Amino acid sequence: MNRRVVITGIGVMAPGGIGTKEFWELLSDGRTATRRISLFDPAQFRSQVAAEIDFAPEEHGLTAREVRRMDRAAQLAVVAARQALEDSGIDFDRMNPHRTGVTIGSAVGATMGLEEEYRVVSDDGREWLVDHRYSVPHLYGYLVPSSFAAEVAWAVGAEGPVALVSAGCTSGIDSVGHAVELIREGSADVMVAGAADAPISPITAACFDAIKATTPRNDDPEHASRPFDDSRNGFVLGEGAAVLVLEELTAARRRGAHIRAEIAGYATRSNAFHMTGLRPDGKEMAEAIRAALDEARLDAGDVDYVNAHGSGTKQNDRHETAAFKRSLGAHAYEVPISSIKSMIGHSLGAIGSIEIAASALAIENDLVPPTANLRHPDPECDLDYIPITAREWRTETVLTVGSGFGGFQSAMVLTDPDRRDR
Amino acid sequence: MNTSVIVTGFGVTAPNGLGTRDYWSATLAGRSGIDRVSRFDAGRYPSRLAGEVSAFVAADHLPSRLLPQTDHMTRLALVAADLALADANVSSGDADSYGMGVVTASSAGGFEFGQRELQNLWRHGSRHVSAYQSFAWFYAVNTGQISIRHGMRGPSGVVVTDQAGGLDTVAQARRLIRKGTGLVLAGGVDGSICPWGWVAQMAGGRLSRCDDPRLAYLPFDARAAGHVPGEGGAILVLEDAEAAARRGAGPGYGEIAGYGTAFDPRPGSGGAPALPRAMELAVRDAGLSPGDIDVVFADGAAVPALDRIEADAITAMFGAGRVPVTVPKTMTGRLYAGGAALDLATALLCLRDGVIPPTINVTPEAAYGLDLVTRRPRTAPVRTALIVARGEGGFNSAMVVRRPDDE
Numbered sequence: 147m148n149r150r151v152v153i154t155g156i157g158v159m160a161p162g163g164i165g166t167k168e169f170w171e172l173l174s175d176g177r178t179a180t181r182r183i184s185l186f187d188p189a190q191f192r193s194q195v196a197a198e199i200d201f202a203p204e205e206h207g208l209t210a211r212e213v214r215r216m217d218r219a220a221q222l223a224v225v226a227a228r229q230a231l232e233d234s235g236i237d238f239d240r241m242n243p244h245r246t247g248v249t250i251g252s253a254v255g256a257t258m259g260l261e262e263e264y265r266v267v268s269d270d271g272r273e274w275l276v277d278h279r280y281s282v283p284h285l286y287g288y289l290v291p292s293s294f295a296a297e298v299a300w301a302v303g304a305e306g307p308v309a310l311v312s313a314g315c316t317s318g319i320d321s322v323g324h325a326v327e328l329i330r331e332g333s334a335d336v337m338v339a340g341a342a343d344a345p346i347s348p349i350t351a352a353c354f355d356a357i358k359a360t361t362p363r364n365d366d367p368e369h370a371s372r373p374f375d376d377s378r379n380g381f382v383l384g385e386g387a388a389v390l391v392l393e394e395l396t397a398a399r400r401r402g403a404h405i406r407a408e409i410a411g412y413a414t415r416s417n418a419f420h421m422t423g424l425r426p427d428g429k430e431m432a433e434a435i436r437a438a439l440d441e442a443r444l445d446a447g448d449v450d451y452v453n454a455h456g457s458g459t460k461q462n463d464r465h466e467t468a469a470f471k472r473s474l475g476a477h478a479y480e481v482p483i484s485s486i487k488s489m490i491g492h493s494l495g496a497i498g499s500i501e502i503a504a505s506a507l508a509i510e511n512d513l514v515p516p517t518a519n520l521r522h523p524d525p526e527c528d529l530d531y532i533p534i535t536a537r538e539w540r541t542e543t544v545l546t547v548g549s550g551f552g553g554f555q556s557a558m559v560l561t562d563p564d565r566r567d568r
Numbered sequence: 569m570n571t572s573v574i575v576t577g578f579g580v581t582a583p584n585g586l587g588t589r590d591y592w593s594a595t596l597a598g599r600s601g602i603d604r605v606s607r608f609d610a611g612r613y614p615s616r617l618a619g620e621v622s623a624f625v626a627a628d629h630l631p632s633r634l635l636p637q638t639d640h641m642t643r644l645a646l647v648a649a650d651l652a653l654a655d656a657n658v659s660s661g662d663a664d665s666y667g668m669g670v671v672t673a674s675s676a677g678g679f680e681f682g683q684r685e686l687q688n689l690w691r692h693g694s695r696h697v698s699a700y701q702s703f704a705w706f707y708a709v710n711t712g713q714i715s716i717r718h719g720m721r722g723p724s725g726v727v728v729t730d731q732a733g734g735l736d737t738v739a740q741a742r743r744l745i746r747k748g749t750g751l752v753l754a755g756g757v758d759g760s761i762c763p764w765g766w767v768a769q770m771a772g773g774r775l776s777r778c779d780d781p782r783l784a785y786l787p788f789d790a791r792a793a794g795h796v797p798g799e800g801g802a803i804l805v806l807e808d809a810e811a812a813a814r815r816g817a818g819p820g821y822g823e824i825a826g827y828g829t830a831f832d833p834r835p836g837s838g839g840a841p842a843l844p845r846a847m848e849l850a851v852r853d854a855g856l857s858p859g860d861i862d863v864v865f866a867d868g869a870a871v872p873a874l875d876r877i878e879a880d881a882i883t884a885m886f887g888a889g890r891v892p893v894t895v896p897k898t899m900t901g902r903l904y905a906g907g908a909a910l911d912l913a914t915a916l917l918c919l920r921d922g923v924i925p926p927t928i929n930v931t932p933e934a935a936y937g938l939d940l941v942t943r944r945p946r947t948a949p950v951r952t953a954l955i956v957a958r959g960e961g962g963f964n965s966a967m968v969v970r971r972p973d974d975e
Contacts, residue, residue, distance in 0.1 A: 355697070357702055416715040
C-alpha cells in the first residue's frame with residue numbers, strides 16, 4: 147500500500163510577497179522585488195542589489211524574546227510555519243504530536259546573526275582571539291542551525307522526527323522531499339516542511355562577489371535578475387521562507403482538507419564535478435528529473451509547466467537548458483518554463499520551498515508565472531521561458547528543479563490529485 | 569520485507585587515534601585524546617581542554633590543491649571517507665556512479681575557515697575574502713567534497729540535528745539504500761576548534777571549565793559539570809546486504825537493524841522527555857525486545873539533569889543495572905555531528921571483538937542505577953548494541969546494530 151502525500155497548507159514569506167496571496171499576486175503580475183540593498187551599506191561591494199523582505203517580526207506575532215533569540219531566517223521560518231498551519235485548517239491541539247514532524251531546509255543558517263555577533267566579539271575583526279565576555283546566550287543556536295527546526299517544532303507542537311536539511315541551494319526541495327519520505331514510510335502522518343534563508347549580509351555578498359556569481363547591474367536594480375536573457379550577468383541575492391503542511395492523502399480527504407497539490411515524485415543527484423562549477427551537458431540534473439518523473443509514474447510529455455532553477459548566471463541557465471532537453475526530449479520545446487527568481491531573487495536554500503509553493507499555486511490557478519526581464523533570450527537558451535507576462539495555462543503537473551553549490555541537483559514533481567484520480 | 573542494510577567499512581578520525589586500528593587499541597587501553605587546546609591559545613577562556621586529532625597532518629593524506637579550499641574539519645572528513653572506502657574494499661570505479669551517495673551530518677560547517685574570512689572582510693575589506701568562502705564553510709561542504717573526490721553521483725544530502733546528526737544520517741542512508749541506491753557513505757566528521765567556534769560553543773553553557781583532563785568530562789558521575797568538545801568522527805560505508813554479497817564484500821561489521829527519533833516537548837510545557845520514545849522506536853524497528861540488547865552506548869551529556877533523563881530512560885527500558893552501559897566519548901570529548909557516528913563505529917568494533925570499551929575516569933553515581941563499564945574493557949558476548957544520541961534543542965535519536973551472524 148502506497149501512502150500518497152499532499153500539500154494542505156502553504157505559508158510564504160517572500161520579497162514583495164508576505165503571505166500566499168500577496169506572493170501569488172506579485173508572480174501573476176510579473177512584478178519584481180529586487181532593489182538596492184538596504185539591510186547594510188553595500189557601497190564597497192561589486193553587487194549591490196538584492197531582493198529584500200520588508201519584515202517587522204513583531205507585526206507577525208513574535209514576542210520580544212523570540213525576536214532576540216532567533217536569527218532573521220528562523221523568524222521567517224516560524225512566521226511562514228504559522229501561516230501554513232492556519233491555511234491547513236488542521237486543529238493542531240487535537241493532533242498527535244508524536245506523529246507530527248518538522249523538516250526545515252537552509253543553505254547558510256544563521257549567517258546574519260553570526261556575522262553581527264562576530265563583529266561584537268572580535269571588535270570588527272581586530273581580534274583573532276575573540277572575546278567571550280561580549281557573546282550572547284543564544285549564540286549556540288546561531289552556530290548550529292538545527293535550532294531553526296527546533297523553533298518551528300516548538301511553534302507547531304511537533305514531537306516526531308525533526309531535522310534541518312542543508313544541501314546548499316537545493317535545501318528547500320530536499321527538505322520537502324525528505325518530509326514526503328517520512329510520511330510515506332510511516333514515520334509521521336503530518337509534516338511541517340519548508341525552508342528559510344536570510345543571507346543578505348556583508349559576508350555573503352563578499353563571498354559571491356569573489357567568484358562573480360552575483361550581478362553587478364547596480365544601476366538598474368528592478369531589472370537586475372534576468373534569467374535566460376542574453377544580457378544576464380549573475381544572480382540577485384534574495385531572502386525568504388516557505389513552509390508547507392504535508393499530509394497523507396486519504397487522511398486529508400477524510401477531514402475535508404483543501405488539497406493544494408500532491409507531491410508525486412522527488413529525486414536528487416550530485417554532479418561529483420566541482421563545488422561551484424557545472425558541466426554544460428546537464429546530465430545529473432536530467433537524471434534527477436527522470437528519476438522524479440519515474441517515481442511519479444509520469445512521462446516527460448505529462449509535464450504542463452516547469453519551474454526552473456533559472457538563477458541568471460551564465461553557466462546555470464545553459465546547463466539547465468541542456469538538462470531539460472536531455473530529460474524531456476522534444477517536449478522540452480513545447481512546455482512553458484519560467485524562473486520566478488527573475489522577480490524575487492535567489493534566496494539560496496529557501497528558494498526551493500518557495501518554488502514548490504509557486505508550483506502548487508500554478509496548479510490551483512491554472513496560471514503559470516513569467517520570467518520577468520526576459521527581453522532578449524540567449525540563443526543557447528532556446529526554450530519557451532515565458533517572457534514578461536504570466537500565462538493562463540491548464541496545469542495539472544509541474545516539474546520544479548534546483549541546482550546548488552556542492553553539486554546537488556534536485557527535482558520534484560507536483561500534480562493535482564483530484565484531476566489525476568478522475 | 570525491507571532490504572537489510574549493513575556496514576561494510578568505516579574510517580575513523582578520533583582525538584585518541586587516527587584510523588581504526590590506532591583508535592580501537594587506544595580505546596580498549598583507556599587512552600584519552602583530551603588535552604589542552606593547541607589549535608589556538610585558549611588561555612584566556614574559562615574552558616581550555618579539547619579532544620584534538622593531534623596526529624593528523626593533512627598534507628600527508630590529501631593532494632595539495634584541496635588544502636587552500638578546505639577547512640580543517642573537511643580535511644578530516646575526506647580522510648575518514650578515504651579510509652572507509654579502503655576498509656570496505658570499494659574503489660570509486662567499482663559501481664555505477666549514480667548508485668553511490670553521500671550523506672553527512674554537520675553542526676557548524678567549516679567554522680575556522682569562516683572566522684578567517686570574516687576577519688578578512690571586517691579588517692581589510694570585501695576584496696580580501698577568499699574565493700573559496702562561498703562553499704568552504706557551509707554545512708554541505710563535506711558531502712560535496714566527498715562526492716567529488718569519489719565520483720559519487722547518486723542521492724546525497726546533509727542533516728543538521730546538532731549532536732544527534734551522526735545517527736540521523738545513517739538512518740537516511742538506510743532509507744536511500746532501501747529505495748534502490750546500492751551504496752551510501754554516511755556519518756559525520758566535525759569540529760569548530762577555533763576562537764570564534766569556541767566562544768559560540770561556550771555560549772551553549774555545557775562546556776566543562778575544569779583544567780584536569782581526567783576530571784573534565786564525567787558523565788553519570790556525581791562530579792559531572794559539562795563536557796569537553798572535540799573534533800573528528802567517523803564515516804561509514806553502508807550497503808544493501810545482497811549487493812554487498814554479490815561483490816564479495818562479506819557480511820560486514822553488522823546490520824543497521826533499527827532506528828528511532830523523537831523530539832522533546834517545547835521547553836516549559838511540562839511534557840515528558842522524548843528520549844525513551846526514540847529508544848523504544850529503535851528497538852521495535854529492529855524487531856527486538858529490550859532483553860535482546862547486549863550493550864548501550866549512552867549519549868553521556870555530563871550535565872546532571874540530562875544524565876538523569878538518560879539514566880531513567882535506560883533503567884525504565886531494561887531495569888536497573890540490567891544492561892552494560894558505556895561512554896567511550898570520555899576518551900575523545902564530544903565531537904558534535906561526528907560524535908554519534910564514532911559511537912556507531914565503536915559499537916560495531918565491540919560486536920566484532922566481543923569486548924565493551926570502558927568509560928574512563930568516571931565513578932558512577934549509584935543513584936542512576938546503571939551498570940557502567942568503567943576502568944577497563946569488559947569481555948562479553950555482544951550480538952546487539954543500542955546507540956543513543958541527543959542534540960541541543962530537543963533532538964533524540966537511537967540506533968540498534970546487530971552482528972552479521974545473528975539473525
